[in-house]
Amino acid sequence: MNTFSIAVIGGDGIGPEVTAEARKVLDAALAGEEATFEYTEYSLGTQHWLATGETLHDETLEKLRGHDAILFGAIGADPQDKRIPSGVVERDLLLKMRFSLDHAVNLRPSRTYPGVSTPLAEGTEFDFVVVREGTEGPYVGNGGSLRKGTDQEIATEVSVNTAHGVKRVVADAFARAENRRGKLTLVHKHNVLTNAGDLWRRCVEAEAAKHPEVTWDYMHIDAATIHMVANPERFDVIVTDNLFGDILTDLAGAVSGGIGLAPSASINVDGTAPSMFEPVHGTAPDIAGKGIADPTAAVLSTALLLQNLGLDQAAKRIETAVHQQLTEWAAAGTGEQLSTAEKGDAYAARVQ
Ligand code: IPM
Ligand code: MN
Numbered sequence: 023m024n025t026f027s028i029a030v031i032g033g034d035g036i037g038p039e040v041t042a043e044a045r046k047v048l049d050a051a052l053a054g055e056e057a058t059f060e061y062t063e064y065s066l067g068t069q070h071w072l073a074t075g076e077t078l079h080d081e082t083l084e085k086l087r088g089h090d091a092i093l094f095g096a097i098g099a100d101p102q103d104k105r106i107p108s109g110v111v112e113r114d115l116l117l118k119m120r121f122s123l124d125h126a127v128n129l130r131p132s133r134t135y136p137g138v139s140t141p142l143a144e145g146t147e148f149d150f151v152v153v154r155e156g157t158e159g160p161y162v163g164n165g166g167s168l169r170k171g172t173d174q175e176i177a178t179e180v181s182v183n184t185a186h187g188v189k190r191v192v193a194d195a196f197a198r199a200e201n202r203r204g205k206l207t208l209v210h211k212h213n214v215l216t217n218a219g220d221l222w223r224r225c226v227e228a229e230a231a232k233h234p235e236v237t238w239d240y241m242h243i244d245a246a247t248i249h250m251v252a253n254p255e256r257f258d259v260i261v262t263d264n265l266f267g268d269i270l271t272d273l274a275g276a277v278s279g280g281i282g283l284a285p286s287a288s289i290n291v292d293g294t295a296p297s298m299f300e301p302v303h304g305t306a307p308d309i310a311g312k313g314i315a316d317p318t319a320a321v322l323s324t325a326l327l328l329q330n331l332g333l334d335q336a337a338k339r340i341e342t343a344v345h346q347q348l349t350e351w352a353a354a355g356t357g358e359q360l361s362t363a364e365k366g367d368a369y370a371a372r373v374q
Contacts (some may be wrong), residue, residue, distance in 0.1 A: 023057065024056060024058070025059075025060055026057060026059050027090050028060065028061050028062070028089060028090060028092070028093055029086050030061050030062065031063075032063070033066065033067040033094065033305065034068050034095075034111075034310075035305025035310040036305060036306045036315035036362075037067070037094075039362050040096075040301060040315055040320035040362065041094070041095040042366070043321060043363065043365065044093060044317060044320040045061065045093070046366045046367070047321045047340060047366060047373060048093075048324045048327070050369075050370040050371070050374050051336040051373040051374075052336055053374055055333060057331075057333055064082065064085075064086070066082070066097070066115055067097045067115070068097065068099050068100075068106050071106070072105060077114035078115045086123070086296070087296065089296050091296050091298070091299065091330060091331060092119070092298040093299055093320075093327060094299065095300065095301070095320065096301065096303065096304050096305040097112070097305065100310075119288075119298060120288050120298070121157050123288075123296060123297075124290050125157060126190050126194075126289065127155075127156060127287075127289040128153075128267060128286060128288050129154075129286060129288075130271040130274065130285075131151040132148070132150055132277075132284060133150070134147045134148055134279065135352070136349045136352075138279040138283075138352045139279065139352070140278060142277055146255065148254040148255045148277075150274075151259055152261075152271050153194055153198065153259060153267075154263075154267025154268065154270075154271060155188070155261075156191075157187060158183055158263070159183065159265050160179045160180070160181040160264065162180070162181075163179070164180035165177070165178035165180050181215070181218055181263070181265070183218040183263065185221065188221055188225045189228075189229070191261060192261055194291055195259050196230070196232070196236055199233070199236045199258060199259040200236055202258050202259060205236070205237055205257070206261060207238065207239050207258075208240045208262070209240075209260055209262040209266055210223075210240070210263065211242050211266070212240075218263070223240070226238060226261070243262070247270070250277060275302050281319070282303060282316035282319055283316070284322075285299070285301060285302070285323035286299070286323060286326070289330065297327075299324065299327040302319060313361045316365065321366070321369050324340060325341045339373045340369070343372035343373040346372065347369060
C-alpha cells in the first residue's frame with residue numbers, strides 16, 4: 023500500500039467548502055486502489071493573515087515542500103473588507119508557492135459536457151487544454167512606482183521571460199499535443215511585445231522541429247479571445263504566458279459552462295517539489311458560507327492530482343463520474359438546486 027501525504031489549503035471564501043468535497047471524492051476514488059492519502063490541513067489565507075500576520079512563513083513553505091501534492095481551494099480578500107490590501111495574499115501566499123515550488127506549467131483543461139448549457143452557439147463542442155506559463159511574465163513583480171502620488175508618477179511591471187522558462191513550458195505543451203490531437207497554438211502579442219514574442223516564437227519553432235507530427239499555428243491574444251467564443255473547437259493545446267493564460271482561462275471556463283467547472287494544476291515539471299491542484303475560480307465572497315458553491319472544479323482538480331501521482335485509473339473514474347453526473351443533472355434540470363455537499367456526495371457515490 024502506497025501512502026501519499028497531501029497538504030490541504032482551503033483558504034478563503036468558498037475555498038474550504040469546495041476542498042472538503044474534493045477530499046470526499048478523492049477518498050472514494052482511492053477505495054479500489056493500492057494507495058491511501060494522509061491529509062494535513064494548513065490554515066492560510068486572509069483570515070489567517072488577519073489573525074496572525076502570516077501570509078506564508080518560510081518554515082510553512084518548507085513543510086509544504088515535504089508533501090507529495092497540495093490541494094488548494096482559493097484565496098483573496100473580500101473586496102468589501104477594507105482591512106486587507108489588494109495583492110497581499112495573492113503575491114505573498116499563492117504566487118510565493120507557485121514560484122518557490124517552481125510550478126512552471128499551469129495546466130488548465132477546458133471542455134463542454136453534453137447537455138450542459140454554455141453561452142456559445144447551440145451544439146458547440148470543444149476540448150482543449152491551456153498550458154499557461156506559471157513562474158514568469160508580468161507576475162514576477164519586477165517594477166515599481168516612481169514619484170508616487172504625483173502627476174509625474176510612473177508605475178511599471180516588467181514582464182520577465184527567460185529562455186529556460188519558456189522552453190520548458192513549450193516542451194510540455196508539445197508533449198501534450200502529441201498525446202492529444204496533435205495541434206498546438208501559440209498565443210501571444212508579438213506585434214507589440216516584440217522581445218518576448220520573438221523569444222516565444224523561436225522556442226516554439228525549435229520544439230516543433232522535434233515533433234513533426236504536431237502542427238502549430240500562432241494567434242494574437244486579442245484574436246484568440248474571438249476564436250475561443252466563435253470556434254473554440256479549433257483548439258487542442260494552447261501555450262501562452264502567465265498573464266495571457268490567466269485571462270484566457272477565465273474565458274475558457276465561462277464558455278465551457280461556467281468557471282465553477284474549471285480545474286487547474288500548477289505543475290513542477292522536474293519533480294523537485296510538490297505540484298498544486300486548484301479550481302480556476304476565486305473565493306466568491308458573495309456565496310461563501312451558504313453551502314451553495316459548486317465543488318465541480320475542485321473535484322476535477324483532484325483528477326489532475328491523481329494523474330500527477332500516477333494513479334491514472336482513479337483519475338479516470340473521477341473524470342467519468344463528473345462527466346456522467348453533469349450530463350444527468352443537465353438532462354433532469356436538477357443540478358442547480360443542489361448544495362455543495364449534495365454535489366460532492368453524488369460525485370463520491372459515482373466513483374466507487
Ligand atoms: C488564478 C488567479 C490567480 C492568478 C490570482 C489569485 C493571483 O486568478 O489562479 O487564475 O492570477 O493566477
Ligand atoms: Mn485567474
